[in-house]
Amino acid sequence: xxxxxxxxxxxxxxxxxxxxxxxxxxxxxxxxxxxxxxxxxxxxxxxxxxxxxxxxxxxxxxxxxxxxxxxxxxxxxxxxxxxxxxxxxxxxxxxxxxxxxxxxxxxxxxxxxxxxxxxxxxxxxxxxxxxxxxxxxxxxxxxxxxxxxxxxxxxxxxxxxxxxxxxxxxxxxxxxxxxxxxxxxxxxxxxxxxxxxxxxxxxxxxxxxxxxxxxxxxxxxxxxxxxxxxxxxxxxxxxxxxxxxxxxxxxxxxxxxxxxxxxxxxxxxxxxxxxxxxxxxxxxxxxxxxxxxxxxxxxxxxxxxxxxxxxxxxxxxxxxxxxxxxxxxxxxxxxxxxxxxxxxxxxxxxxx
Amino acid sequence: xxxxxxxxxxxxxxxxxxxxxxxxxxxxxxxxxxxxxxxxxxxxxxxxxxxxxxxxxxxxxxxxxxxxxxxxxxxxxxxxxxxxxxxxxxxxxxxxxxxxxxxxxxxxxxxxxxxxxxxxxxxxxxxxxxxxxxxxxxxxxxxxxxxxxxxxxxxxxxxxxxxxxxxxxxxxxxxxxxxxxxxxxxxxxxxxxxxxxxxxxxxxxxxxxxxxxxxxxxxxxxxxxxxxxxxxxxxxxxxxxxxxxxxxxxxxxxxxxxxxxxxxxxxxxxxxxxxxxxxxxxxxxxxxxxxxxxxxxxxxxxxxxxxxxxxxxxxxxxxxxxxxxxxxxxxxxxxxxxxxxxxxxxxxxxxx
Numbered sequence: 001x002x003x004x005x006x007x008x009x010x011x012x013x014x015x016x017x018x019x020x021x022x023x024x025x026x027x028x029x030x031x032x033x034x035x036x037x038x039x040x041x042x043x044x045x046x047x048x049x050x051x052x053x054x055x056x057x058x059x060x061x062x063x064x065x066x067x068x069x070x071x072x073x074x075x076x077x078x079x080x081x082x083x084x085x086x087x088x089x090x091x092x093x094x095x096x097x098x099x100x101x102x103x104x105x106x107x108x109x110x111x112x113x114x115x116x117x118x119x120x121x122x123x124x125x126x127x128x129x130x131x132x133x134x135x136x137x138x139x140x141x142x143x144x145x146x147x148x149x150x151x152x153x154x155x156x157x158x159x160x161x162x163x164x165x166x167x168x169x170x171x172x173x174x175x176x177x178x179x180x181x182x183x184x185x186x187x188x189x190x191x192x193x194x195x196x197x198x199x200x201x202x203x204x205x206x207x208x209x210x211x212x213x214x215x216x217x218x219x220x221x222x223x224x225x226x227x228x229x230x231x232x233x234x235x236x237x238x239x240x241x242x243x244x245x246x247x248x249x250x251x252x253x254x255x256x257x258x259x260x261x262x263x264x265x266x267x268x269x270x271x272x273x274x275x276x277x278x279x280x281x282x283x284x285x286x287x288x289x290x291x292x293x294x295x296x297x298x299x300x301x302x303x304x305x306x307x308x309x310x311x312x313x314x315x316x317x318x319x320x321x322x323x324x325x326x327x328x329x330x331x332x333x334x335x336x337x338x339x340x341x342x343x344x345x346x347x348x349x350x351x352x
Numbered sequence: 353x354x355x356x357x358x359x360x361x362x363x364x365x366x367x368x369x370x371x372x373x374x375x376x377x378x379x380x381x382x383x384x385x386x387x388x389x390x391x392x393x394x395x396x397x398x399x400x401x402x403x404x405x406x407x408x409x410x411x412x413x414x415x416x417x418x419x420x421x422x423x424x425x426x427x428x429x430x431x432x433x434x435x436x437x438x439x440x441x442x443x444x445x446x447x448x449x450x451x452x453x454x455x456x457x458x459x460x461x462x463x464x465x466x467x468x469x470x471x472x473x474x475x476x477x478x479x480x481x482x483x484x485x486x487x488x489x490x491x492x493x494x495x496x497x498x499x500x501x502x503x504x505x506x507x508x509x510x511x512x513x514x515x516x517x518x519x520x521x522x523x524x525x526x527x528x529x530x531x532x533x534x535x536x537x538x539x540x541x542x543x544x545x546x547x548x549x550x551x552x553x554x555x556x557x558x559x560x561x562x563x564x565x566x567x568x569x570x571x572x573x574x575x576x577x578x579x580x581x582x583x584x585x586x587x588x589x590x591x592x593x594x595x596x597x598x599x600x601x602x603x604x605x606x607x608x609x610x611x612x613x614x615x616x617x618x619x620x621x622x623x624x625x626x627x628x629x630x631x632x633x634x635x636x637x638x639x640x641x642x643x644x645x646x647x648x649x650x651x652x653x654x655x656x657x658x659x660x661x662x663x664x665x666x667x668x669x670x671x672x673x674x675x676x677x678x679x680x681x682x683x684x685x686x687x688x689x690x691x692x693x694x695x696x697x698x699x700x701x702x703x704x
Contacts, residue, residue, distance in 0.1 A: 022388050022389060026382065026593055035374060039373040068585065069587075102583060103582045109462075109584070204590070231423075232586075233584065233586065234421070235421075236421055236563040
């Protein structure tokens with residue numbers, strides 16, 4: 001399948017993302033920054049303070065802390081809620097980032113036991129949450145990335161929030177793609193976050209920064225998270241390469257999420273018209289969806305590679321094999337608008 | 353003492369460092385980098401691979417891994433050696449970075465028990481090491497920063513190495529300032545590192561990069577450290593802002609360490625000529641020394657602030673109070689050469 005990745009890399013435009021992850025992304029963000037702007041220093045200084053305050057306001061929380069990664073931020077959030085409630089059990093979706101992408105950091109570093117809620121192919125339900133035993137914290141991911149970016153309704157969120165409050169369960173938001181979810185809810189970030197005790201957001205997904213995350217919540221929670229950030233070795237002398245680029249790309253793209261989502265809806269509809277091709281969700285609720293092809297990975301990969309070569313449009317660099325079909329992810333960003341209508345028509349013609 | 357820091361910040365040149373920690377440091381490092389150079393991605397890609405291989409070679413180790421911080425790298429190193437030996441005790445100097453600057457991360461995240469070796473005001477001795485109980489790993493810091501950058505002789509290092517090998521104790525090098533130590537030993541980095549099982553080096557001290565660290569050792573050790581890096585949330589999608597600046601400033605300054613040290617020796621001698629002022633070590637062995645003033649912190653701080661205002665030369669922005677005296681640190685870098693002989697003469701005249 002190297003050919004699939006190779007042909008993808010050689011395409012001039014791609015269905016997904018904001019363009020290639022290249023050094024230019026950093027250089028653009030710093031073009032207008034003065035050379036004598038001071039660095040942050042171990043979590044102190046105007047650069048980091050201003051961005052943390054801005055994000056606390058955006059998310060409607062008392063306080064916010066910049067972290068190099070969401071992995072670090074979220075493990076720490078769960079640890080703090082466990083310590084506060086003197087429990088060591090949390091609950092999350094079976095395809096939660098902590099469960100499948102972090103080499104069991106939560107278990108290895110904190111001996112916290114996660115309960116996996118519901119089925120991995122769909123969102124967890126209120127009933128499943130109500131059936132949980134006594135836990136410190138429930139983590140909800142909005143949107144649920146590994147199933148194509150599905151979202152519960154706002155009413156469902158409110159019901160989950162009320163249940164958790166009643167039971168004394170802390171509710172944490174994995175908002176890696178929170179900004180991407182706002183068009184669906186037609187709400188401000190702070191209105192969603194008001195339902196959660198703590199929130200993490202990422203700056204290199206829909207926002208398209210270089211790396212970095214914000215963890216927000218009550219002041220005491222954030223203060224404790226800074227102690228853990230130091231313990232983890234995340235309290236770097238300088239985080240400004242990530243902070244300033246996060247801020248730059250946040251400003252550039254925060255208001256484009258509805259546009260990305262509309263393109264995703266239109267694009268998914270065209271894929272769903274093809275034989276043996278379908279998306280989940282069928283109608284995307286954010287800028288992303290999963291794209292499935294009936295058939296063997298080798299054969300589908302070869303077909304996509306050929307289409308990428310012939311159209312110059314990157315569809316994907318990888319396929320994951322499942323029962324009789326294979327899948328990939330599409331996530332709309334700035335590059336999509338660089339694809340001409342003709343290129344797209346050609347792409348779909350070749351799929352037929 | 354705000355006045356001390358304020359006047360320090362307003363100076364045009366400083367005794368210590370490579371200039372102010374400003375955004376220009378990043379921009380300079382990337383000036384010659386092409387916009388279309390690809391990012392590293394979760395520890396993969398040419399950018400990170402090349403730098404890791406280069407550093408493995410420089411340090412004479414089989415393998416090397418780039419980390420966002422030394423805090424993360426060293427806790428992980430000790431954890432791996434503990435797991436391998438099935439012990440949970442390590443040993444280090446009472447003023448080791450892990451003991452005083454990491455909010456007890458090693459204990460909180462790994463339940464590893466450190467034994468503090470020797471007296472905090474001097475280097476540990478071979479006899480003290482020989483008296484240690486059965487431990488997984490001994491950490492040596494070269495130079496010992498918190499006592500002014502002292503170094504054991506190479507013969508002492510060899511004796512410690514032999515003892516540890518005989519006893520099955522892993523020897524880890526905290527080489528945050530390893531490059532700064534090489535002029536004293538008149539050896540290559542690899543010759544020092546050959547005495548250690550694993551090594552950490554930093555890129556924002558004498559090298560003057562933005563942040564970041566290398567952990568080097570046997571291949572299996574490094575492979576396991578990558579799993580822990582993922583667990584810690586240190587396996588960022590992009591570390592290139594740190595990697596490329598580390599490489600840039602490493603090339604710029606690696607051969608200047610002897611020059612920095614010679615300046616430190618000359619400068620310390622001048623301070624030692626003053627009444628009620630002395631340095632530790634009396635004759636620096638690296639580019640750094642601690643600078644002590646007989647008297648109260650307020651009074652000395654006021655005096656230094658005045659001298660900083662009058663000469664435009666930054667001596668320090670802080671003082672630490674001890675018994676009847678107060679102290680600060682001087683660490684020579686590129687800025688020192690920008691101070692004119694006249695400025696320096698004036699500075700010492702004003703101290704008299």
